[in-house]
Structure formats: C-alpha cells, structure tokens
Amino acid sequence: MSITLLGIIGIVILFFMLLCLGMPVGLTMAVVGFGGIWYILSLEASLSMVGAEIWNTFSSYGLTMIPLFVFMGQICFYSGLNERLFKATHTLTGHIRGGLAMATICACAGFAAICGSNTATAATMTSVALPEMKKYNYNPAISVGSIACGSTLGVIIPPSVIFIIIGLYTGQSISKLFYGGIPAGLMLALSFMATISVLCWINPEWSPRGPKSSWKEKLQSLPGFFEAVFLFVLVMGGLYVGVFTPSEAGAMGSCFAIVISVLRRKLTWRAFNAAIVDTLLISCMVFMLIVGAVIFSRFLALTRIPFDIADWVAALPLSPTAILGVVFFIYIIGGCMMDALALLLITIPIFFPIAQKLGYDPIWFGVMITIITTLGAVTPPVGASSYVVAGIAKDIGLGNVFKGVSYFLPAYAFCIILFMALPQIITYLPGLIR
Amino acid sequence: PVQAATLSYANFPPASTFPCVQMERWKKEVEQRTKGALSINTFPGGTLLGAKNMLDGVVAGQADIGCFAMSYHPGRFPVLEAIDLPLEWPNALVASISLLDLYEKYRPKSLEKVKVLTMFACPPANIMSITPVRSLKDLKGMEIRAAGTGVKVLELLGASPIGMPQSDVPDALHKKVIQGMASSLEVMKDFNYAEYCHYVTMTNLQVVTFAVVMNRDRWDSLSADVKNMLDKLCREQTEWTGRYVDQHVRDAIAWSKSKYQIEVIEFSSKEKAEMKKRLVPMIEAYVGRVGSQVPGQAIINDIQTFKKANAVKYK
Amino acid sequence: MTQFIKNLDSIGVILNRCLIAVAGFFLVVMMVLTVANVFLRSFGIPLKGTFELMGYCGAVAAALALAKTQVARQHIAVEVLIRIFPRTLQSILSIIGSLIGVIFFVLAALQTWRMGNNFWQVNELSETLRFAYFPFVYAVSLGLAVIALVLAIQMLQELKGDKKL
Ligand code: NA
Ligand code: NA
Numbered sequence: 001m002s003i004t005l006l007g008i009i010g011i012v013i014l015f016f017m018l019l020c021l022g023m024p025v026g027l028t029m030a031v032v033g034f035g036g037i038w039y040i041l042s043l044e045a046s047l048s049m050v051g052a053e054i055w056n057t058f059s060s061y062g063l064t065m066i067p068l069f070v071f072m073g074q075i076c077f078y079s080g081l082n083e084r085l086f087k088a089t090h091t092l093t094g095h096i097r098g099g100l101a102m103a104t105i106c107a108c109a110g111f112a113a114i115c116g117s118n119t120a121t122a123a124t125m126t127s128v129a130l131p132e133m134k135k136y137n138y139n140p141a142i143s144v145g146s147i148a149c150g151s152t153l154g155v156i157i158p159p160s161v162i163f164i165i166i167g168l169y170t171g172q173s174i175s176k177l178f179y180g181g182i183p184a185g186l187m188l189a190l191s192f193m194a195t196i197s198v199l200c201w202i203n204p205e206w207s208p209r210g211p212k213s214s215w216k217e218k219l220q221s222l223p224g225f226f227e228a229v230f231l232f233v234l235v236m237g238g239l240y241v242g243v244f245t246p247s248e249a250g251a252m253g254s255c256f257a258i259v260i261s262v263l264r265r266k267l268t269w270r271a272f273n274a275a276i277v278d279t280l281l282i283s284c285m286v287f288m289l290i291v292g293a294v295i296f297s298r299f300l301a302l303t304r305i306p307f308d309i310a311d312w313v314a315a316l317p318l319s320p321t322a323i324l325g326v327v328f329f330i331y332i333i334g335g336c337m338m339d340a341l342a343l344l345l346i347t348i349p350i351f352f353p354i355a356q357k358l359g360y361d362p363i364w365f366g367v368m369i370t371i372i373t374t375l376g377a378v379t380p381p382v383g384a385s386s387y388v389v390a391g392i393a394k395d396i397g398l399g400n401v402f403k404g405v406s407y408f409l410p411a412y413a414f415c416i417i418l419f420m421a422l423p424q425i426i427t428y429l430p431g432l433i434r
Numbered sequence: 435p436v437q438a439a440t441l442s443y444a445n446f447p448p449a450s451t452f453p454c455v456q457m458e459r460w461k462k463e464v465e466q467r468t469k470g471a472l473s474i475n476t477f478p479g480g481t482l483l484g485a486k487n488m489l490d491g492v493v494a495g496q497a498d499i500g501c502f503a504m505s506y507h508p509g510r511f512p513v514l515e516a517i518d519l520p521l522e523w524p525n526a527l528v529a530s531i532s533l534l535d536l537y538e539k540y541r542p543k544s545l546e547k548v549k550v551l552t553m554f555a556c557p558p559a560n561i562m563s564i565t566p567v568r569s570l571k572d573l574k575g576m577e578i579r580a581a582g583t584g585v586k587v588l589e590l591l592g593a594s595p596i597g598m599p600q601s602d603v604p605d606a607l608h609k610k611v612i613q614g615m616a617s618s619l620e621v622m623k624d625f626n627y628a629e630y631c632h633y634v635t636m637t638n639l640q641v642v643t644f645a646v647v648m649n650r651d652r653w654d655s656l657s658a659d660v661k662n663m664l665d666k667l668c669r670e671q672t673e674w675t676g677r678y679v680d681q682h683v684r685d686a687i688a689w690s691k692s693k694y695q696i697e698v699i700e701f702s703s704k705e706k707a708e709m710k711k712r713l714v715p716m717i718e719a720y721v722g723r724v725g726s727q728v729p730g731q732a733i734i735n736d737i738q739t740f741k742k743a744n745a746v747k748y749k
Numbered sequence: 750m751t752q753f754i755k756n757l758d759s760i761g762v763i764l765n766r767c768l769i770a771v772a773g774f775f776l777v778v779m780m781v782l783t784v785a786n787v788f789l790r791s792f793g794i795p796l797k798g799t800f801e802l803m804g805y806c807g808a809v810a811a812a813l814a815l816a817k818t819q820v821a822r823q824h825i826a827v828e829v830l831i832r833i834f835p836r837t838l839q840s841i842l843s844i845i846g847s848l849i850g851v852i853f854f855v856l857a858a859l860q861t862w863r864m865g866n867n868f869w870q871v872n873e874l875s876e877t878l879r880f881a882y883f884p885f886v887y888a889v890s891l892g893l894a895v896i897a898l899v900l901a902i903q904m905l906q907e908l909k910g911d912k913k914l
Contacts, residue, residue, distance in 0.1 A: 019831075021843070022831040034853065041495055044494045046496075047856060048493075049491065050857055052486075053861035059804040061599050061805065062804050064804065172626070184901060188764045243787060244611070248604050248783050272593060276773040281817060281818045285818055302442075302482065348479075478786050508876060544871070581877070594794075596795050597799065
C-alpha cells in the first residue's frame with residue numbers, strides 16, 4: 001500500500017470513528033494518529049510519540065495562557081459581571097433587531113483585543129454571552145453561531161498566537177502582522193453584524209426585540225459597563241505600557257478580576273471554587289483537543305500528504321492569482337480537516353515561499369491565511385472553536401453550532417474577496433510603521 | 435512497511451533556520467554520493483519530532499535521523515555540555531570542530547544508544563540591546579532575555595536575566611519589558627530583532643550545541659559502503675555548517691547595519707579581562723558538578739587545546 | 750457485580766475530588782506566580798524560571814482534571830449521527846468507543862510513566878532552574894491513569910445498563 005493511500009485511509013477512519021462511535025474528538029484524533037504511526041513505523045515509536053506529545057502540550061508555557069484567560073472569564077462570569085454587562089448592552093441595543101447577537105460580536109472583538117487565542121475567546125464568550133441570549137429567547141443557532149464566528153476574531157485582532165507563530169516562522173515583523181490584523185478583524189466584525197441584521201430582518205422571530213429604553217434608563221445602565229471597561233483598560237493598559245507580556249496578561253487579568261469582584265463583594269468562596277473547577281474542565285478539554293490535533297498531524301506529516309500537496313501546487317502551470325486561489329482553497333479544505341495551528345505549522349514553511357515568489361505582500365499573505373485557517377476552526381467536521389462552544393452549550397448541540405456558523409459564511413467570503421481585491425485595506429497600516 | 439532506502443530526518447526549528455539549511459545540504463550530499471540509492475525525507479519545523487523529545491524519539495524509531503540541541507538538556511550530556519560554557523569561542527566553526535573533537539575523544543555514554551552523524555554549534559552569544567552596553571557597568575541590572583546556560587552567564591555579568599518564550603520576545607522588546615537579549619546574532623535579521631535592538635556588544639559568550647543522530651538499528655541495516663561514506667561526511671558537514679552559519683551572522687550584521695544603522699560595540703581589553711574573571715566560577719562550578727561522573731578539569735583542558743589548535747587551523 | 754461497579758464508582762468520585770483540588774491549587778499557583786513575577790520584575794528582581802514552572806504547573810492542572818472532564822462529559826464529541834441510531838446500537842458503539850479510550854489512556858499512562866523513569870535515569874533537568882522535573886511527568890501519568898479508570902467505570906455501567914452514557 002502506498003503511504004499516501006494510507007494517509008487517506010487514516011482520514012476516512014477518523015471521520016468514521018468521530019461520527020459513528022461518538023468518541024471525544026481529541027481522543028479520536030490521538031487514537032487514529034497513534035494507530036497510523038504504529039502501522040507505518042512501530043509500536044515503540046508510536047508510544048514514544050504519544051507520551052512526548054502529551055507531555056509537551058500539557059507543559060507548554062504558551063498554552064498556559066488558555067487556562068488563565070478562561071479563569072479571568074469564569075471569575076467575571078461567577079461574580080455576575082457578564083449579567084450586568086449584558087443588561088447594559090441590552091438597554092442600549094435591545095430595541096434593534098438582533099441587538100444582543102450584535103453586542104456579542106462587539107464583545108468578542110473586545111475580548112479578542114486582550115486574548116490571543118480562538119479557543120479561549122470561544123470558551124469565555126460562550127459562558128458570558130450565551131445565558132443572556134437564552135434568557136431573551138434568541139434563536140439557538142444564531143446565538144451559538146455568532147459566538148463561534150465572533151471567537152475567530154480572537155486570533156485576527158491582535159494580540160494573536162497565530163500571528164506570533166507566522167511572524168517567527170517567516171521572519172516577518174510580528175508588529176506589522178498585528179497592525180494588518182486590526183482592519184481585517186474590524187471588517188469581519190462589521191460583516192458579522194451586517195449578517196445578523198439581515199438575518200433578523202428576514203426572520204424577526206429569531207431575535208425578540210426588547211422594549212425601547214428611555215435615555216434615563218440608558219444613562220442608568222452605564223455603570224454596568226464600568227467593571228468590564230475597567231478590567232479591559234487595566235489589561236490593555238498594562239500590555240500597552242509594557243508592565244507585562246501577552247502571555248502574562250491572562251494571569252494579571254484573572255488577578256484584577258478577583259480583586260474587583262471581591263472589592264465589590266460579588267465573589268463568594270463557593271463561586272470562586274466553581275470558577276476554578278469550570279476553568280480546569282474547559283482548559284483540559286482544549287488541551288486534549290490540541291494533543292489530538294498534534295498527534296494526528298504527526299501521522300499526516302509521515303504520510304507526506306501535506307508536503308505532496310505543496311509540491312503539486314508549486315508545479316501548477318497557472319497564473320499567480322490562480323495559484324494563490326488554489327493555495328487558499330487548500331487552506332480552506334485543510335482547515336476543515338485539521339486544527340488551524342497544526343495546519344499552519346505544517347504548511348507555512350511550504351506555502352509562504354511560494355507566495356513570496358509570486359510577488360504577494362508577505363504581511364497580507366500572513367493575515368489572509370490566518371483568516372482562512374480560523375474559518376476552518378468553525379467549520380465541520382473538525383472545528384476546534386465550534387467544538388468548544390458546543391462543549392459548553394451542551395443543550396444546544398454541535399449541529400446547531402455548525403448551522404449557526406453557516407449563516408456567517410457569506411460574511412467570510414465577502415471579506416476574503418474584498419481583501420483580495422483591495423489588499424491595501426490590510427497593508428496600509430503596517431506600511432506606516434518604518 | 436517503509437522502503438529500506440528511504441530515511442526520515444526530523445528537525446525542530448523552522449525550515450529557514452541554519453539547522454534546517456544544513457539538513458538540506460546533508461540530504462543533497464548523501465543523495466548525490468549514493469547516486470540516489472539512499473534518499474532522505476526531511477521534516478523541518480518540528481513536524482515529526484519536537485526539540486525536547488528528538489533524541490528519545492530517534493531511539494524509539496519515530497524518525498530515523500534527528501537533529502537536536504544538546505544544550506536544551508542540561509545535565510544529560512555531562513561531557514559535551516562543557517562546550518556550552520563561556521569559553522570565549524571566536525566563532526561557530528571553531529566551536530563546532532572542537533565539539534566534534536571532544537566527542538570523538540571521549541565517546542560519551544549519553545549518546546551510546548544512537549549513531550552520531552554530525553555535530554555543530556551555533557555562533558557564540560552576544561548582547562543585543564535597545565540602549566548601548568559599552569561596559570559591564572551599563573549591563574548592571576539590565577533585563578536581558580536569556581535561556582539555558584545564558585541565564586547564569588548574564589547573572590555573573592551583573593545583568594538581570596529573564597526567561598521567556600521566543601514568541602514573547604518581539605513584544606517584550608517593543609514594550610521594553612526587556613532591554614535586550616543574549617544569543618547568536620543571526621536573529622537580528624531572521625527574527626528582525628534589529629528593528630528594536632540598535633546596539634550589539636560583542637561578548638562572545640556561550641554557544642548552543644547540536645547533534646545529528648541516527649537510530650542504531652537503522653544504522654546497522656546500512657551497507658558498509660554507505661556507512662563509510664556517512665562517516666567521512668561527518669566532519670565535512672560540521673565544517674560546512676560552521677562556515678555557513680558564521681557567514682550567515684556576518685550577513686545579518688551587515689543587513690542590520692544598512693537597514694537600521696545598528697552600532698557594533700567592542701569591550702575594551704580591561705572590560706574583557708573583567709568579564710573573563712567574572713565567568714570563572716561557572717567553569718569551576720561545572721568541574722565540581724560533574725566531578726563524580728566525568729573528569730571535568732581534563733575535559734576543560736582538552737577543550738582549550740582543541741580551541742587553540744582549531745583557531746589556527748581554520749583561520 | 751453491581752456492587753463492585755458501585756464501589757468502583759465511589760472510588761472514582763473520591764479520587765476525582767482529590768485530583769481536582771490539587772489541580773485547582775496548581776491553577777491558583779500559576780496565577781500567583783505570574784503576578785508575583787510581574788510585580789517583582791518592576792522592582793528589578795524577576796523570579797528566575799517562572800516560565801518553566803508555569804509550564805509544569807499547567808501540566809499538572811490540566812492532567813489531573815482529565816478524568817473529571819470525562820465525568821462531566823466536557824470532552825467534545827460529535828453526537829449528531831449517533832442520536833438517530835437505535836438505543837441498543839448506541840449502547841454497543843459507545844462501549845466500543847469507551848474500550849478504545851481505556852486502551853489508549855492506559856498505554857498513554859504507562860508511556861508517560863516510562864518517560865518519567867527515563868527523565869529520572871538520564872538526569873534530565875529543567876533549563877533554567879536546573880531541577881529534576883520528572884515528578885511532574887509522573888503527575889501527568891496519574892491523570893491519564895485515572896481517566897482510563899473513569900472510562901472503564903462508564904463502560905461497565907453501560908454494559909450493565911445502569912446509567913445512560
Ligand atoms: Na486577539
Ligand atoms: Na474545520
């Protein structure tokens with residue numbers, strides 16, 4: 001049997017096990033990757049890989065950001081901050097159709113500006129925004145869809161783990177990538193809100209309109225924003241001034257959240273413990289997903305499928321734009337199958353030189369593949385952000401998450417085409433810095 | 435079920451970095467010299483094995499060949515870690531050849547389970563900083579990013595070493611959480627640190643050592659001809675890599691000078707003497723630490739001999 | 750048999766409560782460590798090795814929470830298709846799934862245990878603080894062993910038809 005065929009069989013088995021055995025996704029990817037490497041190499045090699053990858057992922061300093069940012073969100077959640085925040089938001093936007101879902105997108109964009117990872121944004125925003133949308137009887141699919149898609153802003157709006165990795169792996173300036181991400185993220189957020197607006201205009205029953213509040217009520221609701229804004233300013237300010245690094249921001253944010261909640265007497269010992277347990281469970285689930293994705297991608301690398309695809313693309317007798325289209329298409333398909341980070345790690349060294357040879361701006365290319373692979377993080381069958389949302393919103397289910405995500409696909413398509421037609425949107429800001 | 439004539443070669447840093455460049459060169463040489471009888475599949479960027487589990491992964495057969503940094507495993511290579519000490523290496527070439535000399539003289543137990551295909555070192559660490567470091571006084575209390583041996587080295591020089599992952603460095607430099615970093619200088623260009631650090635002080639401190647190793651069973655399965663050829667290639671490859679990375683650093687400095695007008699600072703001979711004096715305890719500590727396992731002082735003496743001879747030989 | 754499963758189950762519950770307490774402790778340690786480092790750094794005395802300690806603490810926190818995450822059904826699965834299967838088939842499939850999980854986690858636990866032994870033997874030290882960190886590897890191994898145990902209990906319960914999975 002050829003090794004490529006083996007890789008394809010591995011992918012088929014993965015989907016069969018995912019769909020028919022109902023096994024946890026991280027575990028399934030790990031098991032198939034483990035079995036594949038066992039078959040190609042040996043049991044000893046495969047065991048060694050599994051042990052090492054579990055240890056490496058669990059003990060990775062970069063990933064400690066996840067539990068700490070989740071912890072910050074959970075502390076806010078258990079001290080009722082989100083409820084006050086959304087009461088305030090609802091007072092302001094409640095009378096607009098889909099106002100709460102739009103507020104969710106805004107909140108995701110805001111949280112993305114302090115969080116560097118998709119999954120942490122998805123986890124926190126689900127616990128923060130979903131209960132409120134449920135309370136106001138929002139359509140479940142549109143609720144989880146807006147959270148899942150909003151969470152992809154986590155790595156598009158800086159700081160961003162993905163930009164950092166792209167920057168390091170390609171020698172591009174990380175700050176330029178960050179600046180390129182700002183307009184891209186804002187444009188996406190606007191498109192998401194436009195989508196919500198259109199959907200809720202067509203289906204008014206999806207988002208029950210709240211009562212229009214008076215100016216007095218609006219003014220009175222403003223203190224509801226206070227804590228959130230204060231926390232945001234502390235974390236962003238600390239980052240901006242340089243008191244701490246992005247990796248440390250999660251811990252600082254958690255600490256600030258605890259201090260604020262305790263001072264306001266909103267955090268009981270019981271709630272504190274609940275926040276810890278929830279944080280552990282969410283982080284653990286995310287870690288297991290990453291372990292699975294890494295083990296599976298080791299297997300794929302061994303079958304050389306990712307490398308073969310790259311060689312094939314480079315040899316295509318097509319125009320630069322067409323080749324770029326093929327590359328993006330491969331990223332979309334790859335994003336469906338694999339974890340965004342694992343996919344990027346395998347493909348950047350291969351596709352980046354191709355894009356540069358074709359004369360595309362490296363910052364623009366970096367931002368584009370970030371958008372495209374994060375799209376993969378919400379699409380079926382393997383979409384880490386969607387899984388995270390579904391993992392917390394148990395009663396709504398993964399099917400509804402994917403359905404909700406599908407409403408936002410035109411918004412993604414619009415932005416991707418827009419950025420291809422007018423690359424200046426992305427390259428303008430980075431061009432301003434030296 | 436894998437063809438006997440194909441070997442997998444895993445590497446951990448990104449494809450553009452020098453450990454991967456030397457991997458591709460080695461692959462090309464081997465394929466040419468065996469006229470294609472042996473072909474090498476390369477896996478850069480940690481796609482098959484990560485930095486920390488490379489050696490154990492090769493022993494277990496996860497990859498046939500692996501390139502890893504011995505310096506990332508303090509304590510595990512008591513003989514070869516002596517090369518990591520701040521022994522005033524002039525460049526990567528001399529450090530690399532001396533590393534191989536040391537390996538061949540002692541054949542340490544820590545690498546018994548694998549076949550060593552080549553070894554090399556990165557260029558010695560220098561200080562890149564936002565504000566100039568013209569004397570050790572300037573360095574006092576300065577927050578400098580360092581890893582591994584570098585932490586102790588900088589502490590002895592009076593700086594305040596900070597450990598952080600590579601990915602945090604640009605942001606930390608930008609926000610001045612750190613005032614500089616100590617490592618070999620190719621990062622000025624490769625990671626664009628020249629954008630933030632406009633001063634380089636030539637301190638020639640510690641190096642990071644790498645070994646390229648092969649699974650024993652795999653090695654035993656090769657024909658005598660191929661084994662001979664690979665053994666011959668070992669030292670050639672060490673020399674090639676040393677020369678390549680030294681040139682790469684010179685290019686990076688030239689690039690940083692023309693793009694960001696960085697200034698390269700040399701310590702006065704008085705400062706240099708003081709620096710050397712302050713670092714002596716590190717070498718003494720090494721001899722004391724490994725004393726029960728290996729003859730530390732003899733190893734240091736050997737390294738000094740190798741260094742002197744190689745510095746003359748590879749002008 | 751039923752009594753045996755019940756005993757096993759209560760052992761699992763107690764074990765999980767202990768592990769979660771330890772994991773939570775490490776989570777708080779991570780936060781405190783980082784905050785302390787940020788503050789002390791501003792006074793020019795950074796805590797050496799925060800970076801590697803954070804990684805080790807994170808490993809313990811996540812690994813010890815593995816089993817509890819399984820009990821709480823937090824590990825995400827794709828249940829879209831399964832829901833439409835007949836009940837007996839669902840049961841059989843989920844037992845197969847659990848069995849695969851048990852085997853995998855037992856192997857993973859044994860392997861990480863071997864890794865810990867190896868790190869001990871070859872004197873693997875942390876990069877900055879240079880201490881032997883193999884006990885953290887053992888902690889991860891323990892977490893993997895307990896999730897295997899929990900999966901086994903769930904499988905037995907499904908076999909006996911005691912509890913809906
Ligand atoms: Na972000
Ligand atoms: Na996907």
